[in-house]
Amino acid sequence: MFFTTNPICAQTIKVACVGNSVTYGAGIKDRATNAYPAQLQNLLGNNYEVANFGFSGATMLKNGHKPYWDKTEFKASQNFAPNIVIIHLGLNDQGNNNWPKHKDEFIADYLEMIALYINLPSKPRVIICKMTPTFSGHHWFEEGMRENFQEIQDKIETIAKTANVELINLHEPLYRFPEYFPDNLHPTKQGAYVIATKVYGAISGDFGGLKLPEYYGENMVFQRNEPIIITGTANTSEVISVSLHNNKATTKATKNGTWQVTLPAMKAGGAYKFSVTSQSSKNITFNKVFVGDVWLASGQSNMDWKVHQMQSAPSVVKDSLNSNVFVFSMDAKVLHGNKYTQQDFAKINANDYFKYSGWSNQKDEVFKNFSAIAYAYAYRLQKELNVPIGIICNAVGGSPIQSWISRERMEKTHETISMLNDLWLNPLVDSWNSKRKSENFNFNKNLKNRHPYDPTFLFDAGISPLKNFNFKGVIWYQGESNAEREDLYTRLFKMLVNDWRTHFKKPELPFYYVQLSSINRPNWGAFRNAQRKLLTIKNTGMAVSYDAGHKTDVHPTQKWIVGERLSKIALAKLYNKPIAFSGPLLDFVNVIDSKLEVHFKHAEGLKTLNGNEINDIEIAGANKVFVKAMAKIKNDKLIVWSPKIENPRFVRYAFSSFTNGNLINKYRFPASTFTNIIE
Structure with a gap:
């Protein structure tokens, strides 16, 4: 003892x-x-x-x-x-x-x-x-x-x-x-x-000796220009020495077996030697670690979509490897549509659900199986910033947003408590998620096991273990599994952003997300509009993707363009680069006689793709019954009317679930789905 x-x-x-x-x-x-x-x-x-x-x-x-x-x-x-x-x-x-x-x-x-x-x-x-x-x-x-x-x-x-x-x-x-x-x-x-x-x-006092979190390893990246906090566990009172390049610190493990040191902020650079030693346990040394910017990529299957699955994958794998981009995957061990086995259930717990890939900057299986969007994002950042970029992806296909929110946060409102307490066919849960859980559980609602899509599970398994790591920001692509209820999603998204900022101890953590693409599924237009309105949250940005969608495939393969659009948001809003980053966003609407005059932000050079007439534009009176509208562009504003509507009040654009919307600005960024209806 x-x-x-x-x-x-x-x-x-x-x-x-x-x-x-x-x-x-x-x-x-x-x-x-x-x-x-x-x-x-x-x-x-x-x-x-x-x-x-x-x-x-x-x-x-x-x-x-x-x-x-x-x-x-x-x-x-x-x-x-x-x-x-x-x-x-x-x-x-x-x-x-x-x-x-x-x-x-x-x-x-x-x-x-x-x-x-x-x-x-x-x-x-x-x-x-x-x-x-x-x-x-x-x-x-x-x-x-x-x-x-x-x-x-x-x-x-x-x-x-x-x-x-x-x-x-x-x-x-x-x-x-x-x-x-x-x-x-x-x-x-x-x-x-x-x-x-x-x-x-x-x-x-026995806590199993010296241990570091699983996301530490060769080729890892620490966040630059901020104090570097390093944590781990060790036996009680064990003296721990940490060395990173020229910086050193010593501490002693607490009575509960935890320890933490803070090293001074460092500029971007590397490779550096990083070592952690204890007086009586094994020593841990990594010969190549870097200092740069570190990002977290999360969400569901479109964020998880792999480099080798994306459009033009062979040329990306061949020509777009960037040795200063370091990727790390957290992959779900159990995710399928069949009846779960006892072995599956054993892995669906907060300690064992994710498989950690380790860090890589090579043309290997880790790279090929990494998120295509996250890699495109990191690739563009690195080219513009010329610093090492580390990025961790823990996206899980099919996951609803409530699975990524902490129990602390969800226990604060009656609505989300209802979701925590009723885990079987809850009407607040999208029908696809309920169906998948029923299939996995063989329709046995008496099972007490957790499901990966249950509220808080992916937070417990995939976010809580990362909360002591310092991220520059988050990129997020999720919503397909919440598209049936856009109002609920609005509340949950705000809850998630606040929750993660609290747990990562960064109240203004940048959070950039992808607006859903385009597909023939009910309610996607209304859902995209709800996502647009979430831009009122401070330090957020939204990449439009409906022009890269597919009529029937929920996993469109044009991922590089989506990752690039996200990167331009970060470069402009966070890194202050003088570049365009957004398509036209609704600002306000004026009623002028029998026409509506639509004003936009980011509307410089407003036009349509290939000069064609404006697609998927509708107008309505006070009764909110929409009809197809006529439209023209004048001085970067949109003039909309219809002979069927004498007193127009409302307009909506690209509201079809699979839209052929073609409104862009001079930078060829597509305009977001929008309506001026306030609900």
Whole structure:
């Protein structure tokens, strides 16, 4: 063992697990062998004696409905003469029958219990725990429990500091595994094992030695011109030394096994040697790393579409390799339309869903299987900026936007809580996603497993592991799996952008996205218009792609042009390059007699492709019944009318799901789908 505050040679170390039903093991089959204290015993081995003093329903509050103070388990835990005490209480205090009336007593009661244990004749080491999760499916969640829970978690942190005792965070990573909590409160055997490993690490200091996140490796790129934060795990109190080029730093792993160093900002350059060493574990060295700009590419299948699948792929592979572009793929291990096997279900968890490719700048399988759009984007940035560009892609085909949003964020509104709680044929979920899940689950709605398209899953598996890495910005191509409900998507997209900016600790993180292309599917015109209106979000940009669509194929192969359009947005808006980056965007509409005068932003040289008449343009009166319109261009404005509409009020353009819209500016950027209807 690495350390204990009470070293006892050739003597069994007694561990008292104090708590409520989670400690007791309520709901776990074969509780005596599978509750967390029993699994902790197996991890610690014969030098320890672990005893379970859990009591279901117990409160920390003396004035709670079932105080632990009154239970025989409390007295028995003291008589056990423990050397270590693990306290996990508070879950039952969050109920409205306890918390509102007695919450001001919680800290005093908890501190008194800690003092009582510390002053036992055995003088135990006391460790307290932040609570395991209470999930949104609990019937009291929106009736105050959500807020009560967070108040208790905050108070437990205060208590640990006040009493100067160690704190174990049992909320993470269990919060990323709702499948381990079938009743939204009590963990399964697997959940109990996670608790046991967290407690084992706190007691022993053993966290498996020096480790770095999986996205570290040869040819990786660190973000330039910003402090370089490097994180990892190691055994408790392990001294960690980090070296990158001429910069060095030393730190010590915390009691929870984490460590972090911050190196000074560096200008673009490389290759540099990067090493991380520890005093007793293995050392890690990468001989070639770089400093430049790092981007995250995410979304669904059109972002995931590979270099080797794109139009003109052979010439791209042959002629467009850029050795200063470094790509890294996170590929889904399970994604198909058949019935899932037990092996499939085993991989659909937040720890194991993605396969990491490692970094590459070579003409190899990593490059050929990388996102075509993301590569085109990075290629153009590198040519213009002349710095190393790193880009990570974790797009997943068919994924809806709600799968990419964190549980923290989705638990804040009733609408998204509904999506979290009803995972089977929820009417808020697009029909294709529901059908695919039904097929994968063999139409068995009693399965408690997660599906890759379930809300929060891809955040847990693909975004949470990256949140300590520093990205310059995000490019996003997604929406096909949410196109049935554009108003809901608008709310979810705003939620996602804010959520990622919060987790990446960059409130103004650039977020550039692709407007859906063109296909004969219902509602795509209205959806593209909804995406246009999302440009009101600060530090966003939108690449129009309907002119690169296909009438029947949801995966059009013209990916290079889409990646280039995204890159021009970044170059103009973020890097201040004097280049055009957008097609005409609706500004406002004037009513002039029986005609509408449409004004645009980015309308210099407004014209049609090949000089033809304007396609897919419609006009309506106050009743919003649209008819085909006549139109002409005058001084970069669009004049629209119809003899059938005497008093026009509304116009819409490129609203057909598969549109032949042909309005462009002098830079040949296509105009976005638009209407002036405000809803």
